Amino acid sequence: MTGPAETQPVVRISGVDKVFSGRDRGQTVALQQIDLDIHAGEFVSLIGPSGCGKSTLLRVIGDLVQPTRGTVGVNGKTAEQARRDRDYGMVFQAPVLFDWRNVEDNVKLPLEILGKPKAWRAQRAREMLDLVELGDFTRHMPYQLSGGMQQRVAIARALSFEPRILLMDEPFGALDEMTRERMNDEVLRIWQQTRTTVVFVTHSIPEAVYLSSRVVVMSARPGRITRIVDVDLPRPRTDQSRETPRYFELITEVREALRAGGGDVDDSGLPSSARTMAEGAVG
Amino acid sequence: MAAGPARNEIHLLERELELEMQAAQPRIPRLKWRRPFAFLVVILVILVLWEGVKLLGGTPWRAVGAGPGSPVLWNPPFRWAFANDLNLPHVWNIAYAMGQPFQRGKDVTLLQYLVGAALYTWREAVLGFFLGSLLGLGLASAFVHSRIAERAFVPYVIASQTIPIIALAPLIVFAMGQGVLAVVVIATYLTFFPVTIAMLRGLRSFDPRALELLRSYGASKVGVYTKLRFPASMPYLFTALKIAATAAIVGAIIGEDTGAIQEGLGRVITTFNQYYATGPEKLWAAIFVAALLGITFFLIVRVLEMVALRGRPGIDA
Numbered sequence: 001m002t003g004p005a006e007t008q009p010v011v012r013i014s015g016v017d018k019v020f021s022g023r024d025r026g027q028t029v030a031l032q033q034i035d036l037d038i039h040a041g042e043f044v045s046l047i048g049p050s051g052c053g054k055s056t057l058l059r060v061i062g063d064l065v066q067p068t069r070g071t072v073g074v075n076g077k078t079a080e081q082a083r084r085d086r087d088y089g090m091v092f093q094a095p096v097l098f099d100w101r102n103v104e105d106n107v108k109l110p111l112e113i114l115g116k117p118k119a120w121r122a123q124r125a126r127e128m129l130d131l132v133e134l135g136d137f138t139r140h141m142p143y144q145l146s147g148g149m150q151q152r153v154a155i156a157r158a159l160s161f162e163p164r165i166l167l168m169d170e171p172f173g174a175l176d177e178m179t180r181e182r183m184n185d186e187v188l189r190i191w192q193q194t195r196t197t198v199v200f201v202t203h204s205i206p207e208a209v210y211l212s213s214r215v216v217v218m219s220a221r222p223g224r225i226t227r228i229v230d231v232d233l234p235r236p237r238t239d240q241s242r243e244t245p246r247y248f249e250l251i252t253e254v255r256e257a258l259r260a261g262g263g264d265v266d267d268s269g270l271p272s273s274a275r276t277m278a279e280g281a282v283g
Numbered sequence: 284m285a286a287g288p289a290r291n292e293i294h295l296l297e298r299e300l301e302l303e304m305q306a307a308q309p310r311i312p313r314l315k316w317r318r319p320f321a322f323l324v325v326i327l328v329i330l331v332l333w334e335g336v337k338l339l340g341g342t343p344w345r346a347v348g349a350g351p352g353s354p355v356l357w358n359p360p361f362r363w364a365f366a367n368d369l370n371l372p373h374v375w376n377i378a379y380a381m382g383q384p385f386q387r388g389k390d391v392t393l394l395q396y397l398v399g400a401a402l403y404t405w406r407e408a409v410l411g412f413f414l415g416s417l418l419g420l421g422l423a424s425a426f427v428h429s430r431i432a433e434r435a436f437v438p439y440v441i442a443s444q445t446i447p448i449i450a451l452a453p454l455i456v457f458a459m460g461q462g463v464l465a466v467v468v469i470a471t472y473l474t475f476f477p478v479t480i481a482m483l484r485g486l487r488s489f490d491p492r493a494l495e496l497l498r499s500y501g502a503s504k505v506g507v508y509t510k511l512r513f514p515a516s517m518p519y520l521f522t523a524l525k526i527a528a529t530a531a532i533v534g535a536i537i538g539e540d541t542g543a544i545q546e547g548l549g550r551v552i553t554t555f556n557q558y559y560a561t562g563p564e565k566l567w568a569a570i571f572v573a574a575l576l577g578i579t580f581f582l583i584v585r586v587l588e589m590v591a592l593r594g595r596p597g598i599d600a
Contacts, residue, residue, distance in 0.1 A: 059495075062499055064495050064498060064499065083498070083499060083501055084501045085501075086500060086501055088499050089499075090495070090496055090499040092492055092495075092496070094492060096490060096492045096493050096496055098493065098510075098511070098514070099595055099596055100514050100515075100517070100592075100594070100595055102594070109500075109510065110500045112510065113497065113500045113501070113502045113506050113510065114500065141594045141595075141596070143596040161500075167499075
């Protein structure tokens with residue numbers, strides 16, 4: 001049910017470089033020679049150490065940052081055209097809710113900008129809030145919600161206009177481990193329900209493996225793709241998936257790839273026993 | 284070893300439950316009685332100090348509204364010039380004067396006369412307030428969209444306020460002719476400044492990530508302005524409007540004085556100033572009403588602010 005389809009890729013990144021030129025610090029090569037195809041319905045994670053350009057790559061896909069060289073095609077269009085066509089739903093590490101709007105009005109925000117009819121906006125917002133299980137909180141103000149709930153509102157908002165591609169930049173990085181695991185299951189459920197293509201930036205190896213169809217491993221300075229790991233864990237994934245030997249093998253594979261790239265990455269999400277198990281599975 | 288993670292999980296569960304419960308109950312803003320109460324206490328203290336000073340060093344006390352020939356009720360031990368009946372009339376004599384005709388032979392009391400004048404001034408001030416606020420908002424909106432315009436014009440906006448308004452007011456009256464229009468222009472001149480400066484900041488006070496978000500929806504500049512810049516600037520706007528409200532009243536009073544408008548507080552204050560020696564209570568009464576007008580206008584803006592910013596964090600409404 002996952003795996004690259006035989007169709008045209010949804011996102012085609014070819015030969016992308018991104019060079020930031022600072023005023024006094026000279027040039028920083030954030031991305032170098034990035035080639036990546038993402039297919040319809042895939043869940044792709046970008047993982048790598050801080051400063052490897054994974055967030056930049058996500059923003060290049062979303063046309064929030066322009067590449068210095070190379071091209072990004074989305075459904076055969078330019079990234080800019082795709083943005084104007086509202087192909088992207090963005091979710092950031094912080095929920096970025098508008099604190100003068102209640103939960104429902106926050107979800108309606110993109111629909112207002114798209115000029116959708118009023119009745120439809122309200123109905124759609126309710127549906128999306130039900131989807132993220134916040135149907136009882138429509139009239140709450142953002143500050144009245146916990147971090148996890150706020151992030152769920154942000155996801156509902158991103159999905160409200162049915163974008164083809166969901167771009168998520170460390171969406172659960174600020175949440176505690178338990179909430180994060182629950183949110184992971186929630187994202188998987190939504191992904192399966194909506195059949196959206198997801199590009200997911202994280203620095204947690206277990207999270208990347210648990211969620212993804214493919215994990216794209218990046219290294220820093222210059223930021224480039226060092227390895228792509230296919231995750232063949234069966235779906236639907238549950239807590240049981242987290243205890244299979246294959247899960248640990250894949251985690252090890254990703255970690256080795258990261259180490260080969262010379263980065264240090266947060267794997268503190270794993271219990272220490274699991275870490276040794278994963279190590280043992282390889283050694 | 285096993286107890287560690289289990290306890291940790293229970294702790295996390297508890298924390299989450301707590302958060303969800305907190306979230307589940309909407310916060311109902313409690314009515315605050317303390318603030319108006321504190322305000323009244325301060326007024327009381329001022330009155331006590333006022334009369335206390337007169338008790339120690341004022342003119343000999345006589346009955347309310349009575350002339351110099353009437354019997355002395357209390358002879359203060361000291362004679363302080365600042366506390367005599369000319370410089371600091373008794374509070375009750377000011378109140379008494381308010382109930383008397385404002386001029387000999389007229390059947391309108393001083394209070395009615397002053398309130399009438401205050402309402403006249405207020406109408407001019409409100410007009411100036413609206414025009415000035417719109418001008419300030421317009422300028423700030425233009426400046427945040429054009430760095431060049433900002434660099435070119437903001438120094439002049441600031442320079443405009445370094446000229447004393449009493450120097451400028453006659454020029455405005457010459458240019459516009461005597462009349463309400465000149466008064467409104469002067470009030471506008473004093474109000475546009477705080478709004479411009481505050482909104483230059485306010486319209487940029489949004490979360491930059493929110494701008495990225497709107498860009499990802501393909502929002503236009505107008506969309507960014509109406510959905511993000513303007514709503515995010517509201518706390519700044521209302522802070523400026525509160526300053527502008529009182530500045531508009533000051534502007535209107537100065538304008539009336541310069542423009543020789545007969546009906547407003549400006550003229551009343553000038554007249555009572557001229558006849559201070561024969562009726563100091565009248566000028567004090569006029570000052571009191573002018574202050575009340577400023578406070579009232581301020582409070583109206585404050586109420587609008589509480590309504591407009593309802594539900595935002597950090598705004599105690």
